[in-house]
Amino acid sequence: MTRIDAKFAALSAAGKKAFVAYVMAGDPDFETSLEVVKGLPGADVDVIELGLPFTDPMADGPTIQLAGQRALEAGMTLERTLELARRFREEDNTTPIVLMGYYNPIYNRGVDTFLEDAKAAGIDGLIVVDLPPEEDAELCIPAQKAGLNFIRLATPTTDDARLPRVLQNTSGFVYYVSVTGITGSAEAQAGDVGPEVARIKASTDLPVIVGFGINTPEKAENIASVADGAVVGSAIVSQIAAGKPVAEVLEFVKTLSDGAHRA
Numbered sequence: 001m002t003r004i005d006a007k008f009a010a011l012s013a014a015g016k017k018a019f020v021a022y023v024m025a026g027d028p029d030f031e032t033s034l035e036v037v038k039g040l041p042g043a044d045v046d047v048i049e050l051g052l053p054f055t056d057p058m059a060d061g062p063t064i065q066l067a068g069q070r071a072l073e074a075g076m077t078l079e080r081t082l083e084l085a086r087r088f089r090e091e092d093n094t095t096p097i098v099l100m101g102y103y104n105p106i107y108n109r110g111v112d113t114f115l116e117d118a119k120a121a122g123i124d125g126l127i128v129v130d131l132p133p134e135e136d137a138e139l140c141i142p143a144q145k146a147g148l149n150f151i152r153l154a155t156p157t158t159d160d161a162r163l164p165r166v167l168q169n170t171s172g173f174v175y176y177v178s179v180t181g182i183t184g185s186a187e188a189q190a191g192d193v194g195p196e197v198a199r200i201k202a203s204t205d206l207p208v209i210v211g212f213g214i215n216t217p218e219k220a221e222n223i224a225s226v227a228d229g230a231v232v233g234s235a236i237v238s239q240i241a242a243g244k245p246v247a248e249v250l251e252f253v254k255t256l257s258d259g260a261h262r263a
Helices: 003-013 030-039 062-073 078-089 103-109 112-123 140-145 163-167 188-199 217-224 232-241 246-262
Strands: 018-025 049-053 097-099 127-129 174-177 208-211 229-232
Touching: 003 018, 018 030, 018 062, 018 208, 018 217, 018 232, 018 246, 030 078, 030 103, 049 062, 049 078, 062 078, 062 232, 078 097, 078 103, 103 112, 103 188, 163 188, 174 188, 188 208, 188 217, 217 229, 217 246, 229 232, 229 246, 232 246
Parallel strands: 018 049, 018 229, 049 097, 097 127, 174 208, 208 229
Antiparallel strands: none
16 A cells, blocks of 8 residues: 555545645755645645656646756756655655656666666655556556556546546545646636546545536536645745745645635
8 A cells, every 4th residue: 555545544544635736846946845745744745746847848837847847957857866866755744645757767667677766765656647558568567566646637538438448457545636627727617627537436436536627616626526625836935936935835825725625
């Protein structure tokens, strides 16, 4: 059982929904980013989604694209991202970390080396948005053999014919993308999301967590009420981009987590 599996089991036993917070590793710099990440559990974040900076983030909107650029310009690399996770694990051995990014940096490092290093750094799961299920042998299956969850995205365009393939080797949880398009591009609507979450849950026992288009405590509550939890990314990254002090960023995150946990 991974930390992700344990966290969702505990949330389910307590009748609670999950709150997942996304931040870009190294934005605006390593030490500030580490301070934010270390503070997330205290803001009642259940799962940390740690963005891996990449030069061509095709699924991300301008807010997260710019965060990745800032991180890269500050010298962030895959190795330093894993170092950030290692530093976090010095103080917290229970909060799950999901590394979210693209395959190119992993491929360049070498899959076996990357998986060994990620596991040692305390990474619990992967979301690699540009590897479809047809490429599961490339990373998904090796990752699961190494003890890491491989979390797949389902979208509004994932029809009933495609869904079984998407779910086939998914573990940890299913990430439902609530809107068609890039991050931060539209607002999630519970009335649209609810039936889709139900459709996915009819085909899997995994938790279904909804992200994209959630940027207020009220929206986090509304979306979590029709799913197993909510993810917020761009709204948090925007706070960091605005140069808010870490304490203020974490206060904002706490309002979002409170919203999701009210559901």
